Amino acid sequence: MKFEATTIKDIAKALGLSTSTISRALRDSYEISEETKKLVLECAEKLNYRPNPIALSLKERRSRSIGVIVCEIANNFFSQIINGIESVAYERGYNVIIAQSHESYEREIMDLQFLASRSVDGLLISVSTETNDINHLKSLHDRGLPIVFFDRTLEGLNTHSVIVDNFNGAYLATEHLIKNGYKNIAAITNSEFLSITNERLAGYKQALIDNNLPVKNSFIQHCFYGGMVFSEVEEAVNKLFTQKQKPDAIFATSDKLSSGCLKTLNRRGLSIPNDIALVGFSNTDIAELLKPSLTVIRQPAYEMGRAATDLLLQQIESKRPVKDFEKRVLLPELIIGDSSSPLKK
Amino acid sequence: MKFEATTIKDIAKALGLSTSTISRALRDSYEISEETKKLVLECAEKLNYRPNPIALSLKERRSRSIGVIVCEIANNFFSQIINGIESVAYERGYNVIIAQSHESYEREIMDLQFLASRSVDGLLISVSTETNDINHLKSLHDRGLPIVFFDRTLEGLNTHSVIVDNFNGAYLATEHLIKNGYKNIAAITNSEFLSITNERLAGYKQALIDNNLPVKNSFIQHCFYGGMVFSEVEEAVNKLFTQKQKPDAIFATSDKLSSGCLKTLNRRGLSIPNDIALVGFSNTDIAELLKPSLTVIRQPAYEMGRAATDLLLQQIESKRPVKDFEKRVLLPELIIGDSSSPLKK
DNA sequence: TTTTTTTACGCAAACGTTACCGATAACGAT
DNA sequence: ATCGTTATCGGTAACGTTTGCGTAAAAAAA
Known part of the structure; x- marks a missing residue:
């Protein structure tokens, strides 16, 4: 099952020239006569010559490919990022x-x-959500592998990074709820290991403080796997409702958590936003079609992918x-739906 | 910005042996003494040796990587497929x-x-939706490149393919609507170039015929770009409603078309399913959270990705x-929601 | 002891490409 | 006629690895 491509040697043989001449002719070197160049070009065309990238990689010691590690491809946010990554990589000739x-540390190391x-x-x-040190990245980075963080970052590595203003996004979401009359705003959020979690929680807390509302730790529920397992979200919501003081709004800090909350609340037969309001970080393109239409903080995922790739290629080259x-x-951007409509007394 | 990895030569130099001995020792060849092997292994470990895959590729004339072309990554259906592809490829050591x-033919050729x-x-x-010949694939295929089609196939190429039973899926959807009392079922579907379009339309028509309902061409609307441009869907819906006999149900044959229809119908202020019912092909994981919860034909996308990759690697190896x-x-699987509830007289 | 076999390793070519270093010829200048 | 230029091309090493062939030394057989 092989696939014999024509090489520079084939052209050399066909024309009775040396490989170096062919190579130079193809690269339009000044030391090759115009006639020879034309001859070579024609022959290359005829034999459908394509330079072998693997041989080039070996020679140039670069593969013209970049690696991407995400927790999950089949997730709106990340697939939009990958779309951005692919677009820039394609433009610049990279794989x-x-x-x-x-979301597994072990798997991340293997990747x-x-x-x-x-x-x-x-x-x-x-x-990944389980990752809380940089040892696995450090050795590669020290040996000169360019690395760019996006979305979720780690401290301690001297690299580029591209993130959204998570503080601001969370602040916007919380402030929006407060302005609409909600006073008991709970947060359902990711693992405390993640950079995004703390940044978003900080924004949430600051919005409460700036509006003279108390920050209650019992109103902050962490879901270690960020809603990858539905029961996790269900439990988090349950914990909120078994408290003396029940929340009148929930702020969910990720895509999966938002839909998980919505599902849980629907199953509990709660009316949104009458019984409880909901705002979430989400990049789904059908937020407006949800029941009720969801107020979301939307992240510029495509742009994030583009920016990260741009920085990486810049460094590589x-x-x-x-x-x-x-x-x-x-x-990030606040898109207002019905799930957070002004509280009716 | 390079990244000097240790090579087989470094080990050879360190141990005062030849590269061939190192190579054989690492591959556990019988013609190398146990002591030398141990020595080499230790040294390789110490120097953190990793075989250079590019050099191997050049030698073995294989890259251990497979290419994937889809119309869009940021689409639930395709990102789930890619998830499946990645899982198998990873298991077997492929990129x-x-x-x-x-959805562009030209871009497909460039890819x-x-x-x-x-x-x-x-x-x-x-x-892609624009693709209706196999010329671009044929030359590569003839030269021995293994190709496997998934989801959307083309005739004329001797290859493996993995598809869902589109006929059956469409039949199920249409039959479900008929059983619930709908009699004027329109179809909003993709480009007529695509294999999936015709397979699904055939299932739709057969269900109508089997239930003694007329097949009306005016009830079949094609969206060339499959809903990638929203206006396309809007127009298609408009055309349905400007007819003398208006439909009481719509069958949308793709993810984007389903959400596009839902959006259009919502904007028109139509109540689903009272004014008009809706069933769609969709792989979103939040169909049940939609307004109203959507009846969908769900395709086993992950499994499709796995199966296609399995067939491809089988052929490659x-x-x-x-x-x-x-x-x-x-x-495919029919998941019943409220968007197709039994027609009330 | 001599011959044969075995063991354990090195040499060099090959994969496709580029680049350094020469080599050859033509040509004008000296 | 000799030399230096210039133009145009070839030889070869190198990137990292594998592998067929060769061979020295050691072991076994004669």
Whole structure:
């Protein structure tokens, strides 16, 4: 089952020239006569010559491919990011090799080894929920592998990163609820390991404080796997409702958590927003079609993918070692639906 | 910005042996003494040796990577498929390189060239909506590149393919509507070029015929870009409602068309299913949270990705040319929601 | 002891490409 | 006629790895 491509040698043989001449002719070198060039070009065309990228990679010691590690491909937010990544990579002639961590630290390490062993020129990573150290990344990074974080970052590594203004997004969401009359706003959020969790919680808390509302820890529920297991969300909601003071609104800090909350609340027969309001981080394109239409904080996922890839390729192609690392912050957007309509007394 | 990995030469130099000895020792060859092997293994471990996959690829003339072409990554159905593809590829040590056609024939050709020039060992493809010939695939296929079609197939190429039973899915959907009392069932569907379109339409028509209902061409609306542009869907719905006999139900044959229809109907202020019922092909995981909860035909996308990859790798790794090609057909599932509740007189 | 076999390793070519270093010829200048 | 230029091309090493062939030394057989 092989697939014999024509090589530079075939052209050389066909024309009775040497391989070096062919190589130079194809690269339009000044030391090759115009006639020879034309001859070579024609022959290459005829034999349908395509340079072998693997041989080039071996020679140039670069693969022109970048690795991407995300927790899950089949997730609106991440697939939109990958779309952005692919678009930039395609424009610049790079491969995108994708691996999933499934929110597992162990799997993330294996992905990393796999991608490194495939000699990618650089890495884009949004760490798993279980990841709380940088040891696995550090060794590769120290040996010169360019790495760019997106969405979820880690401290301690000198790299570019692209995130959304999570603080601001959460602040917007919480403030919106407060302005609409809600006073007992609970938060259902991800693992406390994740950078995004703390940034979003900080925004949530600040909005409460700025509006003279108390921050209650019992109103903050963490879902370690971010709603990947539905029961997790169900439990979190249950815990909120078994308290003396029940919340009148929920702020869910991720896509899966938002839909999980909605499902749980629907199943409990609660009317949204009459019984309880809901605002969530979400990148689904059908938020407005939900029952009720969901107020969401939407992240510029596509742009995030583009920005991260741009930074990575910039670093890969830079002649001299990059010393100044950039933290690019994108702005999320509040899209108002019916799930957070003004509270009726 | 390079990244100096240790090679077999470094080990050879460190141990005062030849590269061939190292190579053989690492591959546990019988012609290397146990002591030397141990020495080499230890040294390799110490220097953190990893075989260079590019050099191997050049030697073995295989890249251990497969190409995937889909129209759009950021689409539930396709991202679930890619999830399946990645899972099998990862298990078997292959890279997955992804390219998007954005439903453009021209772009599909460029993707194809790109992937071929990156010397993938095989190709998984779901053709674009604009694609209605196999010329671009044929030359590669003839030169020995294994290709497996999934979801959307083309005639004329001797390959494996994995599809869902589109006829059956559409039949189920239509029959379900008929059983619930609907008699004027319209279909909003994709480009007539696509295999899935015709298969699904055939199922729709057969269900009508089997239940003694007329098949009306005016009730069949094609959306060339499958709902990628919203206005397309809006127009299609408009056309249905400007007819003398208006439909009492709509069958939408894709994910984007379903949500597009729902959006259009909502905007028109129509009540579903009272004014008009809706059933759609969709792989969203929040169909039950929609307003109203959507009756859908769900395709086993993850399994489709797995099956297609399995067939492809099987062919890639086969010693002798594969002659028997398989058409694997997976079964879709009808998930009943409120958007098609029994018609009240 | 001599011959044969076995063991254990090195040499060099090959995969496809590029780039350094020469080589050859034509040509004008000296 | 000799030399230096210039133009145009070839030889070969190198990227990292595997592998067929060769061979020295050691072991076994004669």
